[in-house]
Amino acid sequence: MxxxxxxxxxxxxxxxxxxxxxxxxxxxxxxxxxxxxxxxxxxxxxxxxxxxxxxxxxxxxxxxxxxxxxxxxxxxxxxxxxxxxxxxxxxxxxxxxxxxxxxxxxxxxxxxxxxxxxxxxxxxxxxxxxxxHETDLEAHLSEGREPSIGMATLIKPLPPKPRGDADAAMAQAPVSIKAHHVHGPQHHNxxxxxxxxxxxxxxxxxxxxxxxxxxxxxxxxxxxxxxxxxxxxxxxxxxxxxxxxxxxxxxxxxxxxxxxxxxxxxxxxxxxxxxxxRQQMFTFGHRPQTVQDVELGAAADGTITALKHGAIAATSQFEDYTEVVVNWSGMLYDVPDATLEYKLKSLDLYSPLDMRAPGGVTGDHAIETAMDALAYELNMDPVELRLKNYSEKDWTEDDKPFSSKELRECFRQGAERFGWASRNPEPRATKRGDVLVGWGMATGIWDASRMFARAEALLTVNGKLRVSSATADIGTGTYTIMTQIAADTMGMPIEDVIFRLGDTDMPMAPIQGGSWTASTVGSAVKQVCEDLKKTLFKLARKSSQSPFHNADFKEVIFRNGQMALRENPSIAMSLTDIVSLNGGRAVSETSTSMPNPLELKKYSRHTHSAAFVEVEVDEDLGTVTVTRAVSAIAAGKILNPRTARSQIIGGMVWGISHALQEDSKMDHRYGRFMNHNLAEYHMPVCADIHDLDVIFVEEHDEIVNPLGAKGIGEIGLVAMPAAIANAVFHATGKRIYDLPITIDRVLY
Missing domain, CATH: 3.90.1170.50 (Aldehyde oxidase/xanthine dehydrogenase, a/b hammerhead)
Known part of the structure; x- marks a missing residue:
């Protein structure tokens, strides 16, 4: 079972x-x-x-x-x-x-x-x-300042100190590229x-x-x-x-x-x-407008020798909202001379708010389109360039090794499924009827975090397990995977298990975000069920007539709704019979789960992905259609392939939306977002979405948490916009750095 x-x-x-x-x-x-x-x-x-x-x-x-x-x-x-x-x-x-x-x-x-x-x-x-009022970030780029330091920087670390001399290394590099990116604000909706x-x-x-x-x-x-x-x-x-x-x-x-x-x-x-x-949904929180500059320098063989990645983002006049934007470049590529810089500009806006893959999708787009541009300068396959500069450690975190990293396998399996080997590298070389066809790829990365959480498990007299934690389910499948974890841990039929959430009368859990709920609450559910098993074992061995009276806990197993001796499973008691020994009362436990701080200091913990995209571009109309895409994901143990795939597909759809459509349009004369409705704030409909494929690469990680699982809410989105932008370049020969890639930017 x-x-x-x-x-x-x-x-x-x-x-x-x-x-x-x-x-x-x-x-x-x-x-x-x-x-x-x-x-x-x-x-x-x-x-x-x-x-x-x-x-x-x-x-x-x-x-x-x-x-x-x-x-x-x-x-x-x-x-x-x-x-x-x-x-x-x-x-x-x-x-x-x-x-x-x-x-x-x-x-x-x-x-x-x-x-x-x-x-x-x-x-x-x-x-x-x-x-x-002042709401125009691009008019005030010279006024960027360092963000304030606060508790938020524990979760959202500021960029590390410069490494080596990036300016000198850039000047000496035989091949280099520069890119300037503008990402407009977006609203969650x-x-x-x-x-x-x-x-x-x-x-x-x-x-x-x-x-x-x-x-x-x-x-x-x-x-x-x-x-x-x-x-x-x-x-x-x-x-x-x-x-x-x-x-x-x-x-x-x-x-x-x-x-x-x-x-x-x-x-x-x-x-x-x-x-x-719906209009008022545009009056609080949004993905902040961010302007980025990226420079890469490389040797003739593709070894990256210099990296400069800077960003300035808009925040409110009353809070310093920050995102991790530039750090991802250092996590992905171990460059000897690198400078990462992040600044803020306060404007007359509401404070920005975390929006799926906050900072990650923004920074990844900049570095991964820069990598694509460098690959063309070097006349090198984009996958080969990334493998050439593959990072085995995270220099932004004091050269910590990764707890696990199967990114190479993401490249291999994703490229094979997509058919990357048959790619014609020449831009504008492939047509399908009257439209240009382009292929692009990009790497994705996101945190594999784990927080503090509590959970309660109660086994009723009729043999039903009730597990609860005050977490949330925003559509990710939390109800389902927590039920699976509890049923598996207790060795019970899943139909006898109910997981409840979303109530402050339940044990404490953190906000659901950052792709940490599966690892955080899942670990708490596993822990409380393990503790409940120990309590049941103690009940079962109390009587001198019990077949478990002289047994040790390590000698028993829980399966099929029973507790049995590991070496002789025929000696068993149903969980219902064990609960009956508790004087007609249910048996319950409440447990706390939190990460080991020593392990946190030793390893850098992340999910990784590789996205491969095909686009069709109509030169006459300027329209871009993503005809197919493959995302290969390395996220540790996949708890439920059905809900996990749903998460990744949702992220891929959002990647298409992010790259081609979403943009909150500010009229700076009024300091107001003008397209504050779903008619003018554009998002994909079913007709915009075509062949999307997901690969879960096998990855074992015994460090991130007891389940070996990493969160997947964000990783499906991160690499998609860059892969789409790179595919548009391959199709048209035109490098579009700003997002979204709208008709006017394609035509002009």
């Missing part, structure tokens, strides 16, 4: 397709009121007047919250740091009259119905004293928009209690946020988020609808629901 490594169907699939699964704004609550957010219309300045009289005159409108009348119970003087907060001072909704960015919430209308609240919001009049339903549970001894259904990638993070901001105790706040309709990083931080809903419920002593519109 082995479930790990098997393509088990999603255990939550039926609930999702039948509508049984409830999302944050779908829970039925009696006596519910509705809040509607009014968004500011300027990018910088202050509010001079808010007139709510017309809205308040409508029957059924309860109140209009503004900075002038917001409750003083909120801890506005406290700089609370959530689990994903960068250095700085977090945004405080309705704090004062100052406007810090366009779309900032300036008021909340609360009414008996949603329709009434929305209509009343249209009657609220807001006047401003507008100030000159998950299907489920942000919403919070706050249930006012009444008061006990003068203390209010709340049950909160929140769209979040970490219920404990939202709970801690509410506790700190409103001065409540943890037992006054329960946050529940069993299902999330996509996140991509947008739910890592508590968003302002959570604050506004709790504030209103606390003040009105009523249950309140606040949901954001």
């Amino acid at each position: 082995t479930y790990i490594g098997q393509p088990v169907k999603r255990v939550d699939g039926r609930d999702k397709v039948t509508g049984k699964a409830k999302y944050a704004a779908e829970f039925n609550v009696p006596d519910l009121t509705y809040g509607y957010v009014i968004s500011g219309t300027i990018a910088k300045g202050k509010i001079t007047r808010i007139d709510s009289s017309k809205a308040l005159a409508l029957p059924g409108v309860l109140t209009v919250f503004t900075h002038e009348n917001r409750p003083h119970t909120a801890w506005f003087d406290m700089s609370y740091k959530d689990q994903d907060a960068p250095p700085g001072s977090p945004f405080r909704p309705l704090h004062d009259a100052k406007i810090k960015y366009s779309g900032q919430p300036v008021a909340l209308v609360v009414a008996e119905t949603f329709e009434l609240a929305r209509y009343a919001a249209s009657l609220v009049e807001v006047s401003y004293d507008e100030e000159t 998950p299907m489920e928009m942000f919403g919070t339903t706050v249930v006012y549970e009444g008061e006990k001894k003068g203390k209010p209690y709340f049950t909160i259904y929140d769209k979040t990638q970490g219920a404990p993070n939202s709970q801690l946020y509410v506790k700190q901001i409103f001065g409540l105790s943890l037992d006054q706040v329960r946050v529940i988020s069993p299902y999330v309709g996509g996140g991509f990083g947008s739910g890592l931080r508590p968003q302002y609808q959570l604050f506004l809903a709790v504030m209103a419920a606390k003040e009105l002593k009523r249950s309140v629901r606040v949901t954001l519109t």
